[in-house]
Amino acid sequence: MKRFPSSHLFSAELFPLFKKHFELCKVKKGEIVVIFKDAEFNEQYPAAALAAARELGAEVLVMTVPTDTTTQALNSNKAIVNCWKSADMVIGMTSKVHWLYSDVHNEANNAGARTLMLGAPVEELIRLFPTEEVKRRSLNGAKLLTKGKIIRITSDAGTDLTMSKEGRPGSDQYGYTDTPGRWDHWPGGLVACAPLEGSVEGTMVINTGDILLPLGRYVQSPIKLTIREGKIVKFEGGFDSNLLKDFFEAAKEKNAYQVSHIGWGTHHMARWDAMMLRFWEGGGAMDSECYLGNMQIAFGSNFMKLMKGKNVCKFHFDIPTRNHSFYLDNQLIVDKGVIVPPDLK
Ligand SMILES: [Fe+2]
Incomplete structure (x- = not known):
């Protein structure tokens, strides 16, 4: 699912599932939700996530970085660091970019942002x-x-x-x-x-x-x-x-x-x-x-x-x-x- 896009209709199909999950994550009105992805990741998950977070009242933005972005490059990019730190929730959807063990991630968590990794095939999500x-x-x-x-x-x-x-x-x-x-x-x-x-x-x-x-x-x-x-x-x-x-x-x-x-x-x-x-x-x-x-x-x-x-x-x-x-x-x-x-x- 990370690398194999399917029909754009799939986003609509995923919407109720993502909304149900984001309700567990307590996404609510007025929150800032950042969807972080790399260029190779499928477009259907971010689209469904954007719709689900909006439906729950959040302000949503999608940030895409090149697939060859290194963890070091993430750490030294102030725009990314500041964006993650100022978000209420960051949803990481990447095919190759490693953000889990990064300064960006630690700083975001330290600033109070909650973070979610999401990239498994839909059968596993269900x-x-x-x-x-x-x-x-x-x-x-x-x-x-x-x-x-x-x-x-x-x-x-x-x-x-x-x-x-x-x-x-x-x-x-x-x-x-x-x-x-x-x-x-x-x-x-x-x-x-x-x-x-x-x-x-x-x-x-x-x-x-x-x-x-x-x-x-x-x-x-x-x-x-x-x-x-x-x-x-x-x-x-x-x-x-x-x-x-x-x-x-x-x-x-x-x-x-x-x-x-x-x-x-x-x-x-x-x-x-x-x-x-x-x-x-x-x-x-x-x-x-x-x-x-x-x-x-x-x-x-x-x-x-x-x-x-x-x-x-x-x-x-x-x-x-x-x-x-x-x-x-x-x-x-x-x-x-x-x-x-x-x-x-
Ligand atoms: Fe591990």
Whole structure:
């Protein structure tokens, strides 16, 4: 959906769906809503968003930047920074421009603007539409994660990883942004935190069937990562391991190897096969990231107000996995892919 335009009538078809979502986001009369897109992104979503926000009484503007705009260029463009900071809500719809881990985004959130990422195929927007159940799981999970200090991840395949997150908040995604300074993603449903840089130690096994998200690939043979002082120091395995190692090396970023964020999925309607079905149209990402009871680990940038991460980097790599166990201060939160505490189920 990011790159494949369809009929202009599709905007009209989307309007009720977007209006229903923006009502959850509490878009109201007199607010300023900025729709931020890049040139390659489809025209139907911004048009539907413009109509929906106007219908709710907001002042709306659409800002389009070239598709090759770098995060650094965003950060240094005062017109963009000031526009985001003075908005009540910014809706980011980009195919390639990375704004999530940017100064622009952090400054906008700090100024009170709420932000929303929107770009998944419409089937996913509908199937993963926010629910109270997902919100409850995410909020309760983030509250628990905020209080915890030590995370341990294990699996039968050989993962045994420990890290400290002391002083770092748990962040929640429940699919809409309804309070000042909040970021969220539609679709969304997960809990995450940025561990202390340098504290991650141990072995991570990405097993067959786990997902290398930026590559749109289900792993065919296990990859063993050795992590020391927060960074990957060794890749072991077959073809998939070499593929992953090559991809990291191509980034030419020393901070690419650093653990970015870790957490679990909270959306019961997310599907593990979605990436196979929809990666070609920019889909599958949030299904795999939000899959109920998954364990997601990421490497690279985590410089984001809501997680208080400190790693500034042009590289970010998400790895959603199945069948991992997640311990927080020795309390079992996820047991081999199944959430344990009743209030997080
Ligand atoms: Fe990520």
